[in-house]
Amino acid sequence: xxxxxxxxxxxxxxxxxxxxxxxxxxxxxxxxxxxxxxxxxxxxxxxxxxxxxxxxxxxxxxxxxxxxxxxxxxxxxxxxxxxxxxxxxxxxxxxxxxxxxxxxxxxxxxxxxxxxxxxxxxxxxxxxxxxxxxxxxxxxxxxxxxxxxxxxxxxxxxxxxxxxxxxxxxxxxxxxxxxxxxxxxxxxxxxxxxxxxxxxxxxxxxxxxxxxxxxxxxxxxxxxxxxxxxxxxxxxxxxxxxxxxxxxxxxxxxxxxxxxxxxxxxxxxxxxxxxxxxxxxxxxxxxxxxxxxxxxxxxxxxxxxxxxxxxxxxxxxxxxxxxxxxxxxxxxxxxxxxxxxxxxxxxxxxxxxxxxxxxxxxxxxxxxxxxxxxxx
Amino acid sequence: xxxxxxxxxxxxxxxxxxxxxxxxxxxxxxxxxxxxxxxxxxxxxxxxxxxxxxxxxxxxxxxxxxxxxxxxxxxxxxxxxxxxxxxxxxxxxxxxxxxxxxxxxxxxxxxxxxxxxxxxxxxxxxxxxxxxxxxxxxxxxxxxxxxxxxxxxxxxxxxxxxxxxxxxxxxxxxxxxxxxxxxxxxxxxxxxxxxxxxxxxxxxxxxxxxxxxxxxxxxxxxxxxxxxxxxxxxxxxxxxxxxxxxxxxxxxxxxxxxxxxxxxxxxxxxxxxxxxxxxxxxxxxxxxxxxxxxxxxxxxxxxxxxxxxxxxxxxxxxxxxxxxxxxxxxxxxxxxxxxxxxxxxxxxxxxxxxxxxxxxxxxxxxxxxxxxxxxxxxxxxxxxxx
Numbered sequence: 001x002x003x004x005x006x007x008x009x010x011x012x013x014x015x016x017x018x019x020x021x022x023x024x025x026x027x028x029x030x031x032x033x034x035x036x037x038x039x040x041x042x043x044x045x046x047x048x049x050x051x052x053x054x055x056x057x058x059x060x061x062x063x064x065x066x067x068x069x070x071x072x073x074x075x076x077x078x079x080x081x082x083x084x085x086x087x088x089x090x091x092x093x094x095x096x097x098x099x100x101x102x103x104x105x106x107x108x109x110x111x112x113x114x115x116x117x118x119x120x121x122x123x124x125x126x127x128x129x130x131x132x133x134x135x136x137x138x139x140x141x142x143x144x145x146x147x148x149x150x151x152x153x154x155x156x157x158x159x160x161x162x163x164x165x166x167x168x169x170x171x172x173x174x175x176x177x178x179x180x181x182x183x184x185x186x187x188x189x190x191x192x193x194x195x196x197x198x199x200x201x202x203x204x205x206x207x208x209x210x211x212x213x214x215x216x217x218x219x220x221x222x223x224x225x226x227x228x229x230x231x232x233x234x235x236x237x238x239x240x241x242x243x244x245x246x247x248x249x250x251x252x253x254x255x256x257x258x259x260x261x262x263x264x265x266x267x268x269x270x271x272x273x274x275x276x277x278x279x280x281x282x283x284x285x286x287x288x289x290x291x292x293x294x295x296x297x298x299x300x301x302x303x304x305x306x307x308x309x310x311x312x313x314x315x316x317x318x319x320x321x322x323x324x325x326x327x328x329x330x331x332x333x334x335x336x337x338x339x340x341x342x343x344x345x346x347x348x349x350x351x352x353x354x355x356x357x358x359x360x361x362x363x364x365x366x367x368x369x370x371x372x373x374x375x376x
Numbered sequence: 377x378x379x380x381x382x383x384x385x386x387x388x389x390x391x392x393x394x395x396x397x398x399x400x401x402x403x404x405x406x407x408x409x410x411x412x413x414x415x416x417x418x419x420x421x422x423x424x425x426x427x428x429x430x431x432x433x434x435x436x437x438x439x440x441x442x443x444x445x446x447x448x449x450x451x452x453x454x455x456x457x458x459x460x461x462x463x464x465x466x467x468x469x470x471x472x473x474x475x476x477x478x479x480x481x482x483x484x485x486x487x488x489x490x491x492x493x494x495x496x497x498x499x500x501x502x503x504x505x506x507x508x509x510x511x512x513x514x515x516x517x518x519x520x521x522x523x524x525x526x527x528x529x530x531x532x533x534x535x536x537x538x539x540x541x542x543x544x545x546x547x548x549x550x551x552x553x554x555x556x557x558x559x560x561x562x563x564x565x566x567x568x569x570x571x572x573x574x575x576x577x578x579x580x581x582x583x584x585x586x587x588x589x590x591x592x593x594x595x596x597x598x599x600x601x602x603x604x605x606x607x608x609x610x611x612x613x614x615x616x617x618x619x620x621x622x623x624x625x626x627x628x629x630x631x632x633x634x635x636x637x638x639x640x641x642x643x644x645x646x647x648x649x650x651x652x653x654x655x656x657x658x659x660x661x662x663x664x665x666x667x668x669x670x671x672x673x674x675x676x677x678x679x680x681x682x683x684x685x686x687x688x689x690x691x692x693x694x695x696x697x698x699x700x701x702x703x704x705x706x707x708x709x710x711x712x713x714x715x716x717x718x719x720x721x722x723x724x725x726x727x728x729x730x731x732x733x734x735x736x737x738x739x740x741x742x743x744x745x746x747x748x749x750x751x752x753x754x755x756x757x758x759x760x761x762x
Contacts, residue, residue, distance in 0.1 A: 285645035287458035345639045352635055356628040363624035370618055 030109040052091055052101040059102040081181035098139060105129055124162060126172040127153055152229035191221035204310040236264050263317055264305050267324045271302045274328040277335050286338045291331045298327040409612030410619055411597045419626045420484040427477035434470040444568035446561040449524035450648040457645050468638030474516055476634060478663050481509050489714050492702030493596035499694035504586040506691045511579045513663055518571040520661060521564060525646030530658040533559050541676035601700040657732050666721045669728030672746055686717060
């Protein structure tokens, strides 16, 4: 009897799902276009999905199964990592139904592969996906979190690269905060997070006078100078603002600042001048192939300077700046040499003109002589 | 004075070829009597011919290194300019030679027009001359694209776009010219073939026929049609050496001008063509400026027909101006039309040159819009008419 009732219950559930499917044609279409098109409705809806925890566990029933995920090459530790995240902690430890769970970021019936540009988890869509909760001022106020982080991010250089230039390697929210194991970087970890991409800068920062202060917790590594969500493209102008935040009344340190920034500013200006000179010479048709190679060398040195400045040590910067200056000087000398040769061509016009005028006089004199001879 | 080969060679050739006939022909041509009034203005035809030969020779030399593909055209020109011995000079001779050739052909035509030399029996010589002028500017148009730099790319884009305005066949003609929807490697290949194969042979044939007619009919005098006097051998000026010496004097001036232009205003290499970046102030070469400006005042198709009117008039002029008078003082209507047409061409050309630029005059800054109307820089410039 009990077996029979169980069978009937399954028939009723399947029938209900089937009828719902007929009525909810949009859902059917969404599923058909999704990555789960081959699954049946009952694959997810067989059990009760009354809580977010149930959703996470239902997704994990497949996504933590190595046998099932292996053919797709997908990892199976998402739930384990999710449980370590702030979202997971809130859900599993405090049963907080506000936090994001699998379906909030990946969708429900319309889940697409992460590589699909329409996916909510595609890099260019990530800010909007995170922003659904993290831009909600009412929701964020419950957790004493700012609700302007996504808006700030959209003004950043990272967002410019990602959203305007379409550079998918540019960082989004999850690049710094993680995805399934989403955890906000603490003061100590910010450098590590930035250093994942800006490796050399971080190594050099470790040699700077600020490294010790950062270890002591009085200096927030990258953020103190560059900011975080609204980070802008760094330029030498940053020195004017960033240094005075802490050293406004410290003439000795401001002198170091002026020396470092002045050195870089000079190298950049010299390079730009050389680049413009070579560009103009190239357009005129002068042989600048070798100088363009030298310019590349100078550009590498200037770029190197921009990275080396994280040491804030003149002894490290000066040799590179000197090398850059010498390369630029070599380029400018070459172009001047070519321009002098062009002027020589102008001087060579005099003998050409003299010869042609002489020939014209000879032709004219001969013509006059013939005319005189012809006259009776 | 006659040209004689060394005896042994002459004997050897005489036994095999009609050397005497050839010698007689050359002698007749070099000593052909010319009207006494033949002056310096009559030398511009020969100068045009000299410049055509210059174009052929320098063109062949440039072709040694030039590679007509989108990946190599610009680079090969850079190689010619910077690495090949005297490449810059050869390119200068070719580019400035083209400009001077168009100028010489124009002066030659103006002289013929005002002296009434196109009148009976020389109507066909004039028509061929107009065809030569058309061929010469087509040379300029096709050659302008070959360096594959930004200016050449975008000027050709604008130039070929105009053909699209021809009713019915315009779009097809534009596609035929471009070899596609836009200027590409196909266009470069087509223009190259036109520039180095089709046009040189066409122009050679036209010049040969033009010269043949000129030698057969002789130079026109200022007498009325039908009243031309037979040129008396005693009063005439022999072509060689008298007239050739006069041409030599002008040729020296032309060479001095050509070399000065090459050295003082060298032909630029420019930036490689980039279909994604449109530079500002794209303008055609000076000889297209007046037509370019004229087109701006009319809707596309009407403008095209309006710009064709002067060219058609030029071609059929000998059949419109059929009065027997040749002297300009006795042809007031023709001369007035000619002077007005010349002035209009100069004014439109100048306005076209100045349009879409900014000038400072008496301390005030003016922006000149596409129609050539200056606006004080604080006032808003008129919107683009096209």
